[in-house]
Amino acid sequence: MRVTVVQFLGSNCDHDVIQWSKDIFRMPTEVVWYTESDLRKPDLVLLPGGFSYGDYLRPGAMASRTPAIESVIDFAKSGGLVLGICNGFQILCECGLLPGALLRNSSLHFICRDLYLKAGNKKTPFTNKIPDGKLLRVPIAHGDGNYFCDEETAKALESEGRVAFRYVSPEGKIDPEWNPNGSMSGIAGILSEKKNVLGMMPHPERASDKALGCEDGRLIFESVISHLES
Amino acid sequence: MKARIYVFLKPKVLDPQGKAIEKALSTLGFEEVKSVRAGKFFEVETGDVPPGKEEETLREYCRKLLVNAVIEDYRIEVIEK
Numbered sequence: 001m002r003v004t005v006v007q008f009l010g011s012n013c014d015h016d017v018i019q020w021s022k023d024i025f026r027m028p029t030e031v032v033w034y035t036e037s038d039l040r041k042p043d044l045v046l047l048p049g050g051f052s053y054g055d056y057l058r059p060g061a062m063a064s065r066t067p068a069i070e071s072v073i074d075f076a077k078s079g080g081l082v083l084g085i086c087n088g089f090q091i092l093c094e095c096g097l098l099p100g101a102l103l104r105n106s107s108l109h110f111i112c113r114d115l116y117l118k119a120g121n122k123k124t125p126f127t128n129k130i131p132d133g134k135l136l137r138v139p140i141a142h143g144d145g146n147y148f149c150d151e152e153t154a155k156a157l158e159s160e161g162r163v164a165f166r167y168v169s170p171e172g173k174i175d176p177e178w179n180p181n182g183s184m185s186g187i188a189g190i191l192s193e194k195k196n197v198l199g200m201m202p203h204p205e206r207a208s209d210k211a212l213g214c215e216d217g218r219l220i221f222e223s224v225i226s227h228l229e230s
Numbered sequence: 231m232k233a234r235i236y237v238f239l240k241p242k243v244l245d246p247q248g249k250a251i252e253k254a255l256s257t258l259g260f261e262e263v264k265s266v267r268a269g270k271f272f273e274v275e276t277g278d279v280p281p282g283k284e285e286e287t288l289r290e291y292c293r294k295l296l297v298n299a300v301i302e303d304y305r306i307e308v309i310e311k
Binding site: 057058061062065093094099100101103104105106107108146148149150182 | 242243244246247250294295296298300301
């Protein structure tokens with residue numbers, strides 16, 4: 001599996017995802033600068049977290065209008081797999097590959113903590129290796145992760161199995177106390193119509209190494225590997 | 231051309247920033263304050279724009295970058311052609 005990581009001015013989790021792909025999973029990993037159009041024939045594109053363009057205007061707004069993202073849009077439209085994490089999720093919403101928008105956290109606080117995620121659909125390229133009943137413990141670190149979309153889109157996301165992850169309590173229940181940012185229906189990540197694009201606020205790359213205290217995030221990368229092998 | 235562009239959150243979108251400002255005003259003793267919504271304001275200056283195309287040009291700026299139509303509405307004002 002060939003992986004391409006897109007780097008923007010202000011990305012700060014680029015090396016986290018490079019390490020995820022290259023060091024933990026030993027995948028050939030290319031790094032593409034945002035001004036480049038050539039994605040170097042990837043099987044998976046990773047859009048890292050951070051504060052591209054200092055979050056000016058709206059988080060992800062300026063990054064979503066760059067040559068690299070134009071190529072990512074073409075790649076996704078031809079069925080390529082794209083995973084956007086945190087700022088990467090914001091960029092995917094801003095460029096139109098995913099519906100809705102990520103607003104300021106309802107508490108107005110930047111929140112950095114571990115949370116529990118429940119997969120909403122396990123028949124996707126990003127979730128197929130998650131065992132039944134398994135919750136993923138993965139950290140979040142964001143100030144703008146409050147997912148919002150109109151009612152029609154919300155209905156479509158639910159009925160088409162496009163809610164990839166929800167924030168839940170350690171017992172796996174949807175509970176406002178475990179929703180960190182005010183996201184509608186506790187949404188932590190969503191999929192595109194064809195389910196080849198995933199955007200999520202939590203950071204699986206920061207929970208994929210024993211040394212970091214948790215390896216649940218590995219399941220997402222392993223799902224992609226298994227999907228491409230099948 | 232010189233223009234002003236006002237961008238504000240759609241009424242259905244919660245505005246926690248506006249709420250915090252609203253509470254701060256109340257705390258300062260301005261008890262009459264009922265609601266505050268925060269928005270953005272851009273002053274734009276351009277070179278020549280074809281006469282009659284000013285508003286269309288500004289709307290294009292909004293559509294392509296300045297406004298996220300999922301959550302925001304906007305209003306434009308041409309100050310000088």
